[in-house]
Amino acid sequence: MADKLSIVRLIIEGEKFEILVKPDPALEYKMGKRTDISNILASDEIYTDSSKGNRASKEKLEKYFRTSNTIDVARIILEKGELNLTSEQRRRLVEEKRKQIINIITRSYVDPKTHLPHPPLRIEQAMEECRVSIDPFKKAEDQVKSVVDALRSILPMKSERLKFTLIVPAQYTAQSYSVIKSMGEIIKEEWQADGSLKVIIEIPAAIQANMMDRLASITKGTAQAVMMR
Numbered sequence: 001m002a003d004k005l006s007i008v009r010l011i012i013e014g015e016k017f018e019i020l021v022k023p024d025p026a027l028e029y030k031m032g033k034r035t036d037i038s039n040i041l042a043s044d045e046i047y048t049d050s051s052k053g054n055r056a057s058k059e060k061l062e063k064y065f066r067t068s069n070t071i072d073v074a075r076i077i078l079e080k081g082e083l084n085l086t087s088e089q090r091r092r093l094v095e096e097k098r099k100q101i102i103n104i105i106t107r108s109y110v111d112p113k114t115h116l117p118h119p120p121l122r123i124e125q126a127m128e129e130c131r132v133s134i135d136p137f138k139k140a141e142d143q144v145k146s147v148v149d150a151l152r153s154i155l156p157m158k159s160e161r162l163k164f165t166l167i168v169p170a171q172y173t174a175q176s177y178s179v180i181k182s183m184g185e186i187i188k189e190e191w192q193a194d195g196s197l198k199v200i201i202e203i204p205a206a207i208q209a210n211m212m213d214r215l216a217s218i219t220k221g222t223a224q225a226v227m228m229r
Contacts, residue, residue, distance in 0.1 A: 004022075004023075005020045005021065005022065005023070005042050006020070006021050006022075006023040006026055006083060006084050006085070006086060007019070007020060007021075007050055007083075007084045008021055008026065008077055008078055008081040008082065008083050008084070009077075009081050009082050010076070010077045010080055010081030010082070012064045013064070015060070015064060016048055016049070017046055017047070017048065017056055017064070017073070017077055017081075018046075018047040018048070018049065018050040018077070019041060019042075019045070019046060019047070019050075019074050019077050019078065019081075020041070020042040020043060020045070020047075020050055021040050021041055021042055021078070021083075022039070022040055022041075022042060023085075023086050023089060024089070025039055025040040026040050026078065026083055027083060027085070027089055027093075029078060030078075030083055030137075037071070037074065037075055037078060040078065041071075041074055044070040044071055044074060045070065046061060046070050046073050046074065046077070048060075061073055085136070090136055093136035093137075094134045094136050097134050097135070097136055097138075097140055097143070098124070098127070098134050100140035101134070101140045101143055101147055102120050102123050102124055102127075103120075104140060104141065104144050105117075105118075105123055105144060105147070105148060105151075105157075106118065106119075106120055106123065106206055107204050107206050107207050108144070108159055108204040108206060109157045109158060109159050109160075109204075109206060110157070110158055110160050110205050110206050111155075111156055111157070111158075112156050112157075112158040112160075113156065115160065115205060116206075117206035117207075118155060118157070122155070123151070123155070126151045126154050126155050127147065127150075127151065129154060130150045130151060130153065132147050132150050132151070159204070160204070160205035160206075161184075161202050161203065161204055161205060162202070162203055162204075162205050162208060162227060162228075163187070163200065163201070163202050163227070163228040164200070164201055164202075164203065164226060164227055164228060165198065165199070165200055165224075165225070165226045165228060166180060166197075166198070166199045166200075166201060166215070166223060166224065166225050167196060167198050167199075167223065167224040168180075168196060168197045168199075168215070168219060168223050169196050169219060169222050169223070170194060170195030170196050170197075172218055172219040172220075172222065172223070173195070173196065173197045175218050176197070176215060176218050176219060176223065177197065179214055179215070179218060180199055180201060180215075183203050183207060183210075183211045183214075184201050184203030184204065184211075185201065185203075186199055186200070186201050187200045187201065187202055188200040200228070211225075
């Protein structure tokens, strides 16, 4: 049974507290996908060393958690403590986070010589070459800068942004607006008398072609896009 459980550990003022949990439900809780802990805990015991079976005393729980209710204490440990991931969980999370980081880089950075984004496969290969470390719990957005700094030793990269004036005919504004908004920062928008939409938008240079393609598809080629100098 022990090999099917994970440990969540919380250290307070040098004192260690542990609970035993079911790995996948516990990970879902840590990622905000669960709120109920009843099916997460393997038991309602609070340990100071689960491997030795040493339980935390009621007095120690009162001192550090201001309650001796083990469910309340377990919730605090689960929320604030560190989950010991299984190797499969770590592999899965790191891979998912890696893909998110690569996607952000391809959308936000270009090769300064060609002004085009590096292909995702090339970025992935460079990350392996540089032995970039991915934190499975840290947001992808918060890791991009350190990853890019590492990749610049072998890949020329530049964060470049472009401004466009977009004009979308009235019959396509409803379908186009959410797409335009997701592409970048809308600096100004004006609804014209004929119902058309005029937008000034700033986007990462790397997604220029994608924006043009999506707008052309939605508006059947009738949208206008003019780069601003």
